[in-house]
Amino acid sequence: MSRPTIKDIAAEAGVALGTASRALSGNGSVATETRERVLAAAERLDFIPNAQARALRSERTETIGLLIPDVRNPFFAELAHVVEREARSSGLSVVLCSANEDPELMRQYMLVLRQQRVDGIIVAPFSTAHDTLQAVKGAGMPLVFVDRTIPGMDVPAVVSDTGAAIRDAVHALVSGGAQRLGFLSGPAQASTGVERLAEFTAAVEDIGIETVVQHGDFQEEAGHDGMRALLAAGVDAVLAADSRMTLGAVRECLETGIVPARDLPFIGFDDIAPFALLQPPLPLICQDLEGMATTAVRLLNAQLRGETPRTEHRLPAHLRLPTGEALTNPSTSTEAEVPHHD
Amino acid sequence: MSRPTIKDIAAEAGVALGTASRALSGNGSVATETRERVLAAAERLDFIPNAQARALRSERTETIGLLIPDVRNPFFAELAHVVEREARSSGLSVVLCSANEDPELMRQYMLVLRQQRVDGIIVAPFSTAHDTLQAVKGAGMPLVFVDRTIPGMDVPAVVSDTGAAIRDAVHALVSGGAQRLGFLSGPAQASTGVERLAEFTAAVEDIGIETVVQHGDFQEEAGHDGMRALLAAGVDAVLAADSRMTLGAVRECLETGIVPARDLPFIGFDDIAPFALLQPPLPLICQDLEGMATTAVRLLNAQLRGETPRTEHRLPAHLRLPTGEALTNPSTSTEAEVPHHD
DNA sequence: CTGTTAGCGCCTTCAC
DNA sequence: GTGAAGGCGCTAACAG
Secondary structure, eight states, X not given: OOSOOHHHXXXXXXXXXXXXXXXXXXXXOOOHHHHHHHHHHHHHHTOOOOHHHHHHHHSOOSEEEEEESOTTXXXXXXXXXXXXXXXXXXXXXXXXXXXXXXXXXXHHHHXXXXXXXXXXXXXXXXXXXXXXXXXXXXXXOOEEEESOOOTTSOOOEEEEEOHHHHHHHHXXXXXXXXXXXXXXXXXXXXXXXXXXXXXXXXXXXXXXXEEEEEEOOSSHHHHHHHHHHHHHTTOSEEEEXXXXXXXXXXXXXXXXXXXXXXXXXXXXXXXXXXXXXXXXXXXXXXXOHHHHHHHHHHHHHXXXXXXXXXXXXXXXXXXXXXXXXXXXXXXGOSOOSOOOOO | OOSOOHHHHHHHHTSOHHHHHHHHHOOSOOOHHHHHHHHHHHHHHTXXXXXXXXXXXXXXXXXXXXXXXXXXXXXXXXHHHHXXXXXXXXXXXXXXXXXXXXXXXXXXXXXXXXXXXXXXEEEOOOGGGHHXXXXXXXXXXXXXXXXXXXXXXXXXXXXXXXXXXXXHHHHXXXXXXXXXXXXXXXXXXXXXXXXXXXXXXXXXXXXXXXXXXXXXXXXXXXXXXXXXXXXXXXXXXXXXXXXXXXXXXXXXXXXXXXXXXXXXXXXXXSOOGGGXXXXXXXXEEEOOHHXXXXXXXXXXHHHHTTOOOOSEEEEEOEEEOTTSOBOSOGXXXXXXXOOOOO
8 A cells, every 4th residue: 555544554453543543643532452553553554644634634734934044144054953953842843944035035935834834933034024924924823033023013023132242342342442443234124233233323322433334234245345345444443243244254354364353353243153263263242042042932832822922032142252251241131031051 | 714715715706616726726727817817816815725735635745855964064054055946946845854963863854754745855864864764765755865875775866976086185185295194084874974984095095105094973073072183193184074074173273273274284175154264275175065956956856757867976076275276177077967057 | 618526634523 | 432424625537
């Protein structure tokens, strides 16, 4: 027989189809002896339940979607890993969609996930996808924003609180003697872009230092080009607003013969693997990636249980200096819970 | 209404259920005017077809599984990206499973994919998963191995041909004056581990140079520790057999105050993003990742069409020296086709 | 070209 | 505790 169905194993075990179903799914009561007979039959015939049929009937796929801008970005790869692990520990499979930084592709994936009837979606959204996401939310699909949010959309979101870390970074650079501070800013398209720029602006405002801001799109190329512009503008210290732009900026420096953090005070963003190869080590603003991923899954799970978690969850980022000393006071968090680690 | 079904849109359009189905799926003939009426109705009601029901009936999910050891490994992240893009261009969705380098987890995912009734699976297998994979193959599930293979399993596989590149690397190091050559080898558990060691052994045999081999498991930690051992053993040049071990080895060097490729002749493996931050640039053995991913999808597609492609496909890797000069002759490939790029 | 009908494999009442 | 029957949403085979 090509693919044994539950009917076949019922026959093999000498019980009715319904009984076999109950024995296999664990729902409903079955005599111990009967259950064992069914399980044995299933084993013998190498029965693999059809998730499609099960979902069609039960209206539950036990699957969630994770929609990220790009798997090749180590930050999101790590996020995917943790989300996946946490989801699995609550019995959920994850369909991972990598949108190649393309809002249109994100729209398409959103449709695929809806067709697949995933139980819910975790997404790092572009602001431009507002309409699509509103439609998804309107259709009653549980939704969680991670890393970025869309203000005013009333969707539970877990993001970093970078205010204190950015302030610390600015102060550290200024104490180091910076007089003309460069900032590699992200795009207005992402909430993180806007927020971090605002936080930077607020931080320098108190000090009254000269600044040069380069706007980019969170891509490596933008960091590369932006850094070139900053150097041309004669900055004497640099702060970057995300990991990929940091990567590009560092490359530009090295190509120009400047070693970041040695020849030029430089603070990067995110603790991703490539930066471990830098000598001297780069000071970094580190996000609580583990906490964000864990919280995102928890928020989605809460919605699957019918709860409506509050909208905004902020996990503190912190400045990590090469000495290992952190300047940021973690108590600035608006998230009361202790971050979870395994 | 909670979720419009095809029945609802049939009613809305004033046609029979079957007609609506044909109009929406494109199979079977429908009058142009009728089709437009149906499509309009679907649009109006925001109809999203239920992939579950469709798959249950058609026995086709239009979905494939991609099972890799770890998304956090940039090599596999990139592979996932290309596979995903190629699959999408032939109308297939990809369920990405990251096994966290754990054979047991790989086994579990294999089961999930079978439950989900994916149309086929692309996997970078552990040799220890032989039994599981044999069962999957036995069940008639189209299967393709990528990056690694399991000898004698009669499953189409697309892997790198690293023989020439490794020989070139050894020669380059020896010409550079190496007298005691260290090799960071992968595990016997992966075909790439065995092959590359054999190729290294063959390459040094002709020359009669002294060698020190450290065995690892393709993890960063193994590269780190292995490098320490090689340094203790007094090697004067090093070749690493994969990207993560290269990463670990480079870290160990830097911690010890040795700059790879400047203070110590060093050839790494795979052209992954982190290595772009190294100064001086690291000589690398580069695989044709794009070609492997593309070929893998093509081989799976062939099987979905009922063809039985030949078992082994080898794409040449090449040595890339910082000058940009490649020593390997690409004609060593056993793969006749021109690698595809987009 | 269109309407009708019969399941795909499973879960879930409802009787017994 | 178990069996029988209905239906989830859709496609495919068959009439008309």
